[in-house]
Amino acid sequence: MPSLPDVMTPEVEKLAAAQAGQGAPAPQDQTRDALFEWLLRTGDNALILGHRVSEWCGHAPALEEDIALANQALDLIGQCQLWLGLAGEVEGRGRSADTLAYLRDAGAFRNLLLVERPNGDFGHTLMRQFLFDAFHIELLDAAAASPDARIAEIAAKAKKEVAYHLERSADLVIRLGDGTAESHDRMQKALDALWSYTGEMFHDDAHDRALAEAGVIAAPSTLRAAWDRTVGQVMAEATLRLPGDVWQHGLTGAGGGKRGVHSEHLGYILAEMQFLQRAYPGATW
Amino acid sequence: MYAQLVKSEGAKSRDEMSPGEIAFQERIDRGEKIEPKEWMPEGYRKTLIRQIGQHAHSEIVGQLPEGNWITRAPTLERKAILLAKVQDEAGHGLYLYSAAETLGVSRDELLEKLHSGNMKYSSIFNYPTLTWADMGAVGWLVDGAAIMNQVPLQRTSYGPYSRAMIRICKEESFHQRQGYDIMMKMCAGTPEQKAMAQDALNRFWYPSLMMFGPSDKDSVHSAQSMAWKIKMNTNDELRQKFVDQTVPQAEYLGLTIPDENLKWNEEKGGYDFSEPDWSEFFAVIAGNGPCNAERLGARVKAWEDGAWFRDGLMAHAEKARSQRIAAE
Numbered sequence A: 001m002p003s004l005p006d007v008m009t010p011e012v013e014k015l016a017a018a019q020a021g022q023g024a025p026a027p028q029d030q031t032r033d034a035l036f037e038w039l040l041r042t043g044d045n046a047l048i049l050g051h052r053v054s055e056w057c058g059h060a061p062a063l064e065e066d067i068a069l070a071n072q073a074l075d076l077i078g079q080c081q082l083w084l085g086l087a088g089e090v091e092g093r094g095r096s097a098d099t100l101a102y103l104r105d106a107g108a109f110r111n112l113l114l115v116e117r118p119n120g121d122f123g124h125t126l127m128r129q130f131l132f133d134a135f136h137i138e139l140l141d142a143a144a145a146s147p148d149a150r151i152a153e154i155a156a157k158a159k160k161e162v163a164y165h166l167e168r169s170a171d172l173v174i175r176l177g178d179g180t181a182e183s184h185d186r187m188q189k190a191l192d193a194l195w196s197y198t199g200e201m202f203h204d205d206a207h208d209r210a211l212a213e214a215g216v217i218a219a220p221s222t223l224r225a226a227w228d229r230t231v232g233q234v235m236a237e238a239t240l241r242l243p244g245d246v247w248q249h250g251l252t253g254a255g256g257g258k259r260g261v262h263s264e265h266l267g268y269i270l271a272e273m274q275f276l277q278r279a280y281p282g283a284t285w
Numbered sequence B: 001m002y003a004q005l006v007k008s009e010g011a012k013s014r015d016e017m018s019p020g021e022i023a024f025q026e027r028i029d030r031g032e033k034i035e036p037k038e039w040m041p042e043g044y045r046k047t048l049i050r051q052i053g054q055h056a057h058s059e060i061v062g063q064l065p066e067g068n069w070i071t072r073a074p075t076l077e078r079k080a081i082l083l084a085k086v087q088d089e090a091g092h093g094l095y096l097y098s099a100a101e102t103l104g105v106s107r108d109e110l111l112e113k114l115h116s117g118n119m120k121y122s123s124i125f126n127y128p129t130l131t132w133a134d135m136g137a138v139g140w141l142v143d144g145a146a147i148m149n150q151v152p153l154q155r156t157s158y159g160p161y162s163r164a165m166i167r168i169c170k171e172e173s174f175h176q177r178q179g180y181d182i183m184m185k186m187c188a189g190t191p192e193q194k195a196m197a198q199d200a201l202n203r204f205w206y207p208s209l210m211m212f213g214p215s216d217k218d219s220v221h222s223a224q225s226m227a228w229k230i231k232m233n234t235n236d237e238l239r240q241k242f243v244d245q246t247v248p249q250a251e252y253l254g255l256t257i258p259d260e261n262l263k264w265n266e267e268k269g270g271y272d273f274s275e276p277d278w279s280e281f282f283a284v285i286a287g288n289g290p291c292n293a294e295r296l297g298a299r300v301k302a303w304e305d306g307a308w309f310r311d312g313l314m315a316h317a318e319k320a321r322s323q324r325i326a327a328e
Helices: A008-021 A027-054 A063-091 A097-102 A122-144 A149-177 A180-199 A206-213 A220-237 A264-273 A275-279 B021-028 B044-059 B062-066 B076-101 B109-114 B131-154 B157-187 B191-210 B222-227 B236-253 B278-288 B294-303 B307-327
Strands: B263-265 B270-272
Touching: A008 B263, A027 A063, A027 A264, A027 A275, A027 B076, A027 B109, A027 B131, A063 A097, A063 A149, A063 B076, A097 A275, A097 B076, A122 A149, A122 A180, A122 A220, A149 A180, A149 A220, A149 B236, A149 B307, A180 B307, A206 A220, A275 B076, B044 B062, B044 B076, B044 B109, B044 B307, B062 B076, B062 B131, B062 B222, B062 B294, B076 B109, B076 B157, B109 B294, B131 B157, B131 B191, B131 B236, B157 B236, B191 B236, B191 B278, B236 B270, B278 B294, B294 B307
Parallel strands: none
Antiparallel strands: B263 B270
16 A cells, blocks of 8 residues: 555645635634634643643652642642633633533643643653643743733733742752652653653644734744743753754644644543543533 | 541559659640640550541541542532642641651651551541542541541640641531532432432441441540540540431431431430441451552552652752752
8 A cells, every 4th residue: 555645734724624614714713713722722731731630649759749739730720710711702602611621522622742641650740740831831921911811811820820830840850850860760761751742832833823923922932942941951950861852743744732633641531531521411510 | 537446555543643644634634735845644645646647647548539539520610629628638647747746756657657557547438439429428428527526626635736636627627518519419410410429328327427436335445535635525425416417417418318227316315326337347447448458559559659759859958968068
């Protein structure tokens, strides 16, 4: 069988979008759609990472960590409620934050691949958290400067929480990177394993560009320099080696969490998370 | 009650007491608080360590049955509330280990005893949480039973324990209300939800009654602990109070307490009720409950898997300290 070329060129993507009834939308509609996407992405990142972090509950390596992780999960679930709530409002089809969280299938989720990575050992969990926190703070900083007051308000609130998340995860990455030989080795392995999932955070797509052009929020690629600085400083202090220019998942072809093409892991997260809503449709809890 | 069968040390009659012990008992009788640096009989110290340690262990093992439903909570709000609640339990563990430390035992020593099976945690956490209604039942019944015991312990004679209990009680009453709120929603919901609520009550009723420990006639350690105000009420008193409080709450929900002998007794001004099956209680305490192996196994695994993490932090702290000394 001959190998098949990648048929999803930008032209084909446009055609496919047109066929799906989204062709040549009016500029306001385009911004609204892009904003809805951005809100799903931001809300889903918080939801899925919050879920992963909450899996540690009662199993962390020290009581203080149990408390800190529960607190972090709580912050993220709270942020997810606000972002998805606003997403439902912007969409205007009467979907609530709960409807969006519990009744979408994996293909409609827009979180980054990074946040659905399995917890692994505690080093993986901390490294995932740090890599995301360092991005999250820049994203919220940009969002807090949005002329859309609804976005700016949520971002300002979330920023305070995430500043603390970053302080904590950076501190632990440094201490464990520069701890024992074993802790160093585990943190390096975690960094190497997760690095391939960091590129997706800064990849601009049509929605990102539309929002940037409309002046709603800066494009993800503009957050890269600040993230590079933070990560570079922390890894240097942690005596960890940056993996450099390696393959990045989610940027080519049809893949990528931002486009709704996830890893196998997300299906299991949702199977667990959505179980009650799916098994007892319409019940009130 | 999160402390069961706590062995009390050094029961002595007044004639056998030294002058120091008599003076100590008189302070307690006057309602004075005993503080960490003050003299105390060795038996008082040991009994308190056992009781506070068991209580602390119960809080941290108690994260597990509820943690079991965090990832499956049915709404974002319920998920947030449950997370906050389980976080509180871990916080209670922290206060209590700190209170125990004031008696000269480290958290690591207490954990070692938990992991090796030499210290217990409350029998209730060895029961599984099988449905979402169990989150309601645990809050309503288990936290309800815990509060019954902990409210009087706010007046316990040992200062740090009493102060920890005051903070804990505030949070526990929020926990109980959130549990009851889940039950109200379930009972006002679909027939399946109501059935889930009834099933949860059926499974948690007797294990909740067991939380107060064996009947007074079989409770060998109570008298000395009560004289020292480490224990404020007898097991049966608290159990009766719990039943009397809970029956109307169940009626309000439209649920049936799984006890054919449950009946209001006008004469005593309380309900008559069936005793739990004490052979089951002792079996669970001995390690044969439905979840003993999983619960303790999960805690041991968390501790062992986390050794590199704790060692790494210690090593870094040591490096930082040496660097500071070198710089000075």
